[in-house]
Amino acid sequence: MKKKILIGFAIFFLILGILAALPFIFKDKIAERIDREIQGAVNAQVYYDFNNISLSIFRRFPHISATVREFGIIGNPPFQNDTLVHVDRLQVDFNLRSVIFDDFPTLTGLHLNGGSLYVKVLEDGKANYDITFPSEEPATESNFKMAVDIIEVNDLDVIYDDRELDFFMALGQIDMVGRGDFTMDVYDLPMEMEAIIADVSFDGTNYLRNKKFKGETVLNVDLEQMKFTLGDGSFRLNDFLFDLKGYLALPEEDIEMDLAFEGKNNTFKSILSLVPGVYTENFDNLRTSGTMDFRGFMKGIYNENSFPSFDISLKVEDGMFQYPDLPRPVSNINVAMHVENSSNDLDNTRIEIPNFSMDFGSNPISGRFALANLKDYTMDGSLRGKLNLEELTSIFPVEGITLRGMLDVDATAKGRYDSVAQVIPSMDARLALTNGFVKSSDYPAPIEKLNVNATVSNPSGRMDDFIVNLSQFGFELENESITGRLRVQDFAALNWDGALQGGVDLGKMLAIFPMENIIMEGKLKADLQSKGSYADVEAARYNRIDMRGELDLREFYFNSTDVPQGIRINTSTMEFSPQRITLKDFDSRLGQSPLTATGFLSNYMDYFLKNDAVLTGQLSLNSSKFDINEWMTADTSEESMELSVVELPKDIDFTMAINMQEVIYDNLSLKNVRGNLGIKDGILRFRDAAMSTLGGQISMNGTYDPRNITEPVFAFDLDLSSLSIPRAFESFNTVRAFAPIAQHLTGNFSTKLNFSGQLGPDMMPVLSTLDGKGLLRVAEASYQNPQLLQAVSQVTRLNESNSLQFRNISIPVEINNGVMDVRPFDVRLWDYQANIQGSTSFDGSINYLLNMQVPAGRFGSMANNILSTISGTQASESTIIPLALNLGGTYSNPRVSLAGGNSIENMLANALRSRVTQERENIQEQVTQQFRAAEDSLKREVRAKAETLQDSVRREAERKASETKDRAVEEAKSVLRNVLRPPRQNTRPDTTSNP
Structure with missing residues (x-):
């Protein structure tokens, strides 16, 4: 008996040893097959280390698993600087028998652990995911057979940056599991997914930010009809639960949908979790009550000419919430909202909010609103309420700020907007803030006697009856006061009459309302009066416009991360008249460079009030020594000092007379720099410019034209006299x-x-x-x-x-x-x-x-x-x-x-x-x-x-021209890496020992 047991154990360990050795025996064959398939299928830079490939038969027996670490794909130009995919660890499962005995391997599973996906679509439609070989190029046909029954994704970050559609989405910490028979044309795919929605924006508007998502459903996939049907399941956004059913189909270029959604087992607290700033670590301790109902559908075709019909409704009854450490709640929250469009034209959207009310402590606010469509904007709405600002700090957590005062709002509007017929909704609105008080813990003195009194009225609905009257505005800060008034009449002509007097210490204001990474000091004093009509501005009848007064800035200093050099203005006085703004005095230091200036700006009323107007002016700039190197880059480290293409505004017509005793540029010292510069139509022109340098004299006329920001051009007529040859070589x-x-x-x-x-x-x-x-x-x-x-x-x-x-x-x-x-x-x-x-x-x-x-x-x-x-x-x-x-x-x-x-x-x-x-x-x-x-x-x-x-x-210029949008992507990546993702604990054992 013992002998049989020993023989059995020996056979078992022999089989185990053979199974353990099989991956190493066939490692080269599997790795060669993977490399061949990648080379034949992917037209991009694929990076991985052969030594980071490991094989095992025990991870998913009886399948053999190939694991690769630090695997990724980088696109070809113009995406050579973008990593499309990076994977910390990727495991691919194969059918063992197919690897050993068949000509072609059978893929049975995919497991991704840690990584990022960055999808980028340029304005011209080029996409970095288009990495297959063009049809005219020979491509090796893939011989992989598909029998995948599981896909697992853990800790994946995804950024979708579509600049053609102006759509941006950033998702973080995606965990997903899908199981099914992916070899069939029609199959069910049970799915589970969790993610953090860092940002979803479309056409410049943000729709979701920093939300937690969790979903579970069965997705029916019909590859023949490209139709994806959602079965039973549940979804969660923060604490908001909802059900989503229906299908999404992709027939040719259109998107066809029939989706229905409905809140599930939700309370008022569920919808409150979607409000920015409310869903924090202490959200579970927030006291709430009330009921909530949410439902809707979207059905139809989406393309350039059609939008699906939809019907969305939200109802909140008897809602209440109260922060645990604060004495007063927001209570009696009642909201009814209905958004509906029964056509395929988005302009036919109808919005109804027949009831909206809540109590901020003892202060009630109520309102209603109805919008018939998005064509003539026929509306009917009202808003009434009073707010005690001191009570607000006992309702919402506001650290370091003391508020007092009473805010009173009473507004109604009814009618339609039609610019051709000179019709606007009739209005009657009043807003008053009395005895306002704001004090920051960072500064000992408060802003007090803050009073605002404003009315908007239009009893007839005619544009010429429209009146906005800001009859009182003012505040005091340490015995310095600002007061003002403004009255605007006739919505078409925009006749105005206003004034602003007083002074304010900018450093004190910044202490009360701090801005991150900004230092600002200085005293601003104003005495301005203005009266006129926008109709006169459009007709250039500036003699009918009364604009007079002075604006005085003293002891001003500004420093920020974008301007680390600092700007100091010792004195600056501007005098206003209807025709121009005269710069009477400007004594400054830009970084370490002293600069004085005089001049004027004309056509400024037209410029500030019209989109296509051109601001004209003349300036005279003087400096004893101006160091351009200080402003070569925002990064002050010497290794990174570089210039970048400067785009010039096309709506400015300036002439500048320059007289500078010395200008430092790169390794050149330019003496007695003088000349005339002009900016017009986005082109900089040099006229009679001259300077002494390199032991001689340089005179020039020319242009700098950056209107095509990716291909800026220049043209100069140079006259160089007695320049040092070796110094010219060095410079x-x-x-x-x-x-x-x-x-x-x-x-x-x-x-x-x-x-x-x-x-x-x-x-x-x-x-x-x-x-x-x-x-x-x-x-x-x-x-x-x-x-x-x-x-x-x-x-x-x-x-x-x-x-x-x-x-x-x-x-x-x-x-x-x-x-x-x-x-x-x-x-x-x-x-x-x-x-x-x-x-x-x-x-x-x-x-x-x-x-x-x-x-x-x-x-x-x-x-x-x-x-x-x-x-x-x-x-x-x-x-x-x-x-x-x-x-x-x-x-x-x-x-x-x-x-x-x-x-x-x-x-x-x-x-x-x-x-x-x-x-x-x-x-x-x-x-x-x-x-x-x-x-x-x-x-x-x-x-x-x-x-x-x-x-x-x-290509490099195009890359730099898109850096602004790329910065937004990098910021999103930073959020995904550092903000949403908590630091990982070191799980390695401590192998150190104390002596």
Whole structure:
């Protein structure tokens, strides 16, 4: 018996060992199959480490499981910076028999644990999830067989950013389980899902934020008809329970739906959990009572021309809630709401709220509202109530703020809005705040004597009977007061009469109403009066508008995360008249840069009241030293200092006269900067701008045009006089690219140059786009570069010094598409007459031809030996030898070779035998033609490089242009990572020990 037991155990452990060894035996086969399927199916960058793949037969016996850690997919351009999918741990189950014996493996399960999914759709419809191979490209057909019976997802974050539809959704901590036979065209899929809805926004409006979702249902999937039907189940949003039944179908381009929803076993507390700010950690301790009923449906077709009909109703009776630590409740909450649309036109939506009431402590508020449609906005509504602000702090948790005062509201409105017929609803509304008091625990003094008295009336419904009268507005803060009034009459003409007087300490206001990461100080004093009509503004009858007074700002300081440099305004006085705002005095310090200004703004009434108006003005700016580097980026670390493309407003027409003693820009010190700048139609224009720098003078006229933010362009007429050549090389990347010889030159240069091109996202010129034309003049310069000159000596056998002197050189240059052509010019190299021509490309490559006229005697014994073999010749040591050199490669790694000959001896012998000047000239012409033919071929290669580079720059510019929206995505990711997700506890055992 014992023997049989031992044999049985031995067989069991043998089978167990075989099962444990099987995954390792077939690991390479399975991994090779996975890699082949990925390569054949996915047109994107898939990253994973083969060493992070493990296999097991025990995780889901009798299936074999392949697990990969740190797996992800990154899109191709323009999504090369976006990770579509990242998975911390992915387990894929296969049928073991299919792996061992079948030609094709059978997939039986998917398990995802930890990761993120980022779906991004651009404005033009391009999507980062489109990673399958185009139909014209060959793609390996997948041979996987599907028999999946389980899908598990744990701790997944999802961001859906559709910029074409202006729809944004962020979900976090998604846990989901689905089971079913996914091999069939029609099957039931039992599903369970939990998630946090971080953000759901559409067309700029937020609909859900920071809500917990939980759902359980059976989904019937019909892949033939693309129809998805919800069976019995339950759903929860925060504490709100609801049922959702019906189907969603996708026939071609339309979305067909028939969905019904209804609240389940809910109380008033359930609907209260959806109110922002109420559903907190202490929500369970909130005292509530009351009943709630919610139901509705959506049925029909959704497409560009149709919207499903719907009917939604909500009813709350006898609702009440009270915070546990506060003495007063909000009680007698009664709401009845019905939103209905029986057509497929959203404009036919009807809203009815026949009853709305609640008591804030002892203060009742009640109202009603009805809206017939979204076409002529026929409405009938009212709102009445009184609020004791002191009681509010005993109802709602408001930390650090003391409130007092009485707010009284009584408003009715009835009628329709029709701008053509000059009809608006009749109105009678009164709002009064008396004896208001606000005190913050962060500041000892309160805002007091806060009084507001406003009425809105229109008894007839005609636009000319419309009156808004803010007859009183004012408050006091530490014996400083602000008072004002405003009356507006006639909804069409908008006649106004208002005034504002008094002063306020901005630092005190910020202490009472703090704003995060903002420092602000200063005293603002106003004495303004205005009377006029918007009809006169539209007609530019500014002489009929009375606008006068002064606005004075003193000792102002502002600092924030966006402006860490700080802005200080010592004094600023603006004087208002109907025609203009005059800046009488402006003494400031922007960062460390002092700046004073005077000027005026005109057309300001039109600008502030009309969307398409243009603000005009003149400014005179003066500074003793202005440091642009301080404002190069919001990040103050030196490594990250960079410029970005500045978009200019198209509704401003400014001219500015600048006079600055010194301007610091990058590594340049610009002295006596002066000139006129103009901004109009979104273009910056420079006129008569001049400055001293690099030992000389720069004058320029030109434009900066960023209207196409992804391809900003510039054009300048430059006049450079006596600039230091080596300092220009150090300071300008264009000089380093197109004139690398400048690093070995001493002396000054002058030029007049027409210069244009495109700027990159960093505001630096894109070298491959540059065009220009001019004449470069060098009065006197010295050149020392042993590497290049020795290379010339080795080829020519001329024993000359490692330095050259230049005097009175004029070099004609022309730049086309990033290639600088140097037209032929004469120069003396050592004691030889020479002619130089060629080009330098934006990529650093050089291609030059040097034609030198060298006396034969300078070649020494080599020439004498050749002369001794020639009888009856007129050649002598004074015979001029045409020596042509090709200079290629790059300036740092030049290639020097003879043009038109394979050795200096052959070239010299042929030249001496020719003897005749005409033949010598023919040789030079032939060499030049060969050089130009080769140069054309090189330029074609450079143009191809330029186009590739420009595409790269354009993509980078488009990426930066979308950074604003990308920041919203990053903020959502930050919320998902840091706010919604609690820190994970370290589950590893503590292996440390105390000594």
